[in-house]
Amino acid sequence: xxxxxxxxVKAPKKASAGESVVIKTLISHKMESGQRKDSDGNVIPRSIxxxxxxxxxxxxxxxxxxxxxxxxxxxxxxEATIPEAGEMKFTWYDDDGSVYETAKTVEIG
Amino acid sequence: MEFTRRGALAVGAGVAATLMLPVRGxxxxxxxxxxxxxxxxxxxxxxxxxxTPEIAENGNTVPIEVDAPGAVSILVxxxxxxxxxxxxxxxxxxxxxxxASTRIRLAGTQDVVAVAKMADGSFVQARNTxxxxxxxxxx
Amino acid sequence: MxxxxxxxxxxxxxxxxxxxxxxxxxxxxxxxxxxxIRMVTKTDAPAHLEGHLDxxxxxWTFRTSETQALQMDDFDNPGMIFVDGAQEAWxxxxxxxxxxxxxxxxxxxxxxxxxxxVYPKWNEAAGEVRTIEQxxxxxxxxxxxxxxxxxxxxxxxxxxxxxxxxSRGMPVDVAIDGPAQETWEKGQEIYYTRYGQxxxxxxxxxxxxxxxxxxxxxxxxxxxxGFPTYRLKNAKLNTVHARFKxxxxxxxxxxxxxxxxxxxxxxxxxxxxxxxxxxEGPSVRN
Numbered sequence: 128x129x130x131x132x133x134x135x136v137k138a139p140k141k142a143s144a145g146e147s148v149v150i151k152t153l154i155s156h157k158m159e160s161g162q163r164k165d166s167d168g169n170v171i172p173r174s175i176x177x178x179x180x181x182x183x184x185x186x187x188x189x190x191x192x193x194x195x196x197x198x199x200x201x202x203x204x205x206e207a208t209i210p211e212a213g214e215m216k217f218t219w220y221d222d223d224g225s226v227y228e229t230a231k232t233v234e235i236g
Numbered sequence: 237m238e239f240t241r242r243g244a245l246a247v248g249a250g251v252a253a254t255l256m257l258p259v260r261g262x263x264x265x266x267x268x269x270x271x272x273x274x275x276x277x278x279x280x281x282x283x284x285x286x287x288t289p290e291i292a293e294n295g296n297t298v299p300i301e302v303d304a305p306g307a308v309s310i311l312v313x314x315x316x317x318x319x320x321x322x323x324x325x326x327x328x329x330x331x332x333x334x335x336a337s338t339r340i341r342l343a344g345t346q347d348v349v350a351v352a353k354m355a356d357g358s359f360v361q362a363r364n365t366x367x368x369x370x371x372x373x374x375x
Numbered sequence: 376m377x378x379x380x381x382x383x384x385x386x387x388x389x390x391x392x393x394x395x396x397x398x399x400x401x402x403x404x405x406x407x408x409x410x411x412i413r414m415v416t417k418t419d420a421p422a423h424l425e426g427h428l429d430x431x432x433x434x435w436t437f438r439t440s441e442t443q444a445l446q447m448d449d450f451d452n453p454g455m456i457f458v459d460g461a462q463e464a465w466x467x468x469x470x471x472x473x474x475x476x477x478x479x480x481x482x483x484x485x486x487x488x489x490x491x492x493v494y495p496k497w498n499e500a501a502g503e504v505r506t507i508e509q510x511x512x513x514x515x516x517x518x519x520x521x522x523x524x525x526x527x528x529x530x531x532x533x534x535x536x537x538x539x540x541x542s543r544g545m546p547v548d549v550a551i552d553g554p555a556q557e558t559w560e561k562g563q564e565i566y567y568t569r570y571g572q573x574x575x576x577x578x579x580x581x582x583x584x585x586x587x588x589x590x591x592x593x594x595x596x597x598x599x600x601g602f603p604t605y606r607l608k609n610a611k612l613n614t615v616h617a618r619f620k621x622x623x624x625x626x627x628x629x630x631x632x633x634x635x636x637x638x639x640x641x642x643x644x645x646x647x648x649x650x651x652x653x654x655e656g657p658s659v660r661n
Binding site: 147148149160162182183186187188189190191192193194195196197198199201202203204205206207208210 | 296297298301314317318319321322323324325326327328329330331332333335336337338339340341342
Binding site: 131133135137151153154155157198199200202 | 450451453455456457459460610611
């Protein structure tokens with residue numbers, strides 16, 4: 128697991144049924160591009176988060192494939208439809224096999 | 237050391253020429269990736285909005301947004317990067333809109349391209365030039 | 376001769392400004408963070424700057440609208456992710472004394488409110504002006520029995536950003552008289568001294584040429600009310616002394632060390648030039 132990886136998510140606690148809400152996510156990750164060299168001239172191996180998914184009650188909202196051109200500390204903003212109360216699950220997949228997860232519950236009201 | 241205008245222009249032209257060289261290769265790579273994504277289908281130019289800054293203050297963190305109502309997925313490419321891939325957004329059944337924002341790295345002034353695959357299998361694209369400034373203080 | 380060649384440089388940066396000006400945001404725009412913290416980004420210069428500057432402007436006013444927007448919401452501000460990390464460190468016991476910051480200082484929002492605004496500050500017990508970084512390390516080594524953070528390292532930048540974040544919106548108000556005066560004067564002298572092969576002082580860029588472009592960089596007045604600052608350039612939080620070091624290095628000089636008496640004095644002086652602007656740290660800059 129890359130060190131110091133920390134996800135942050137902003138999602139509303141409540142929504143009305145069928146409402147589209149704005150979701151923001153940020154995760155601390157250096158997103159080493161594989162294009163840089165160290166002080167000895169050796170290429171620093173690529174180490175990035177290559178996929179991000181967001182699902183709600185088992186149904187997909189967005190599934191993103193990331194390349195090294197995504198900035199350090201990857202940020203995404205998108206919209207989700209909330210059909211009923213439930214749990215929103217966020218998953219980031221690291222090149223090194225690590226998976227970072229977090230979840231938010233949304234109520235209808 | 238004396239800096240003259242003529243000298244500065246000559247240096248500037250040399251740098252520009254050097255920077256131009258790899259761009260051609262990357263452009264071709266971007267075109268190949270678009271062809272792969274579309275399967276060679278014709279690509280329209282309406283129904284997709286790509287929002288980018290006209291001038292990015294730093295190429296390391298450039299905010300972009302893609303919006304293509306009705307899209308299944310959107311491919312984003314940076315035609316002038318060492319590798320043009322940026323991201324592919326696939327929208328699921330609970331996407332509230334076929335819209336997403338992120339922050340990307342651009343190696344220099346170049347075109348950013350977004351290609352959307354629509355639900356009916358057609359494709360549309362948008363292309364914006366982003367000028368990337370090179371800092372004066374230590375690059 | 377030095378003077379003449381510098382004027383030539385000034386003219387060329389001014390010419391560049393015409394080309395790059397489109398990127399500049401509206402300098403009159405308001406900075407309100409999270410829709411509730413209203414920042415003073417432009418105000419009358421403090422009295423000690425009479426004859427030098429009439430109006431002081433936050434570095435935020437020199438950035439593009441895209442960069443400005445990143446600071447207007449804590450979620451969009453990537454610096455806040457490190458503040459979250461520092462909040463965990465604040466509550467976690469470390470060192471031989473088994474104490475956390477919170478054990479003495481309580482909730483950071485209560486214990487540290489207003490601190491960023493008045494530092495660097497004369498420390499009677501130490502008999503010298505101290506920065507927040509020095510106070511953090513004194514706590515760590517003397518009270519917690521923990522290792523000191525690297526002065527300009529990531530852990531320190533995050534901790535100072537956490538401490539700064541709870542004073543956001545408060546006016547910078549460092550004391551420059553009394554026992555701090557001698558240090559302040561030393562800082563002032565450093566500010567106006569030309570360093571390096573390029574023979575540039577802080578004032579050459581940030582007092583005489585702010586708002587012009589140095590190549591493609593839009594020169595600010597160099598205030599530090601936004602530190603620690605998340606820079607798009609290196610995608611991390613940067614401390615005041617790390618920034619000083621970068622600036623001095625760019626004049627092609629041997630720099631002072633982060634945490635050195637020279638940089639502490641310079642920090643006090645530069646902070647005092649921004650007296651009246653709001654504490655913004657962690658800010659977002661290019």
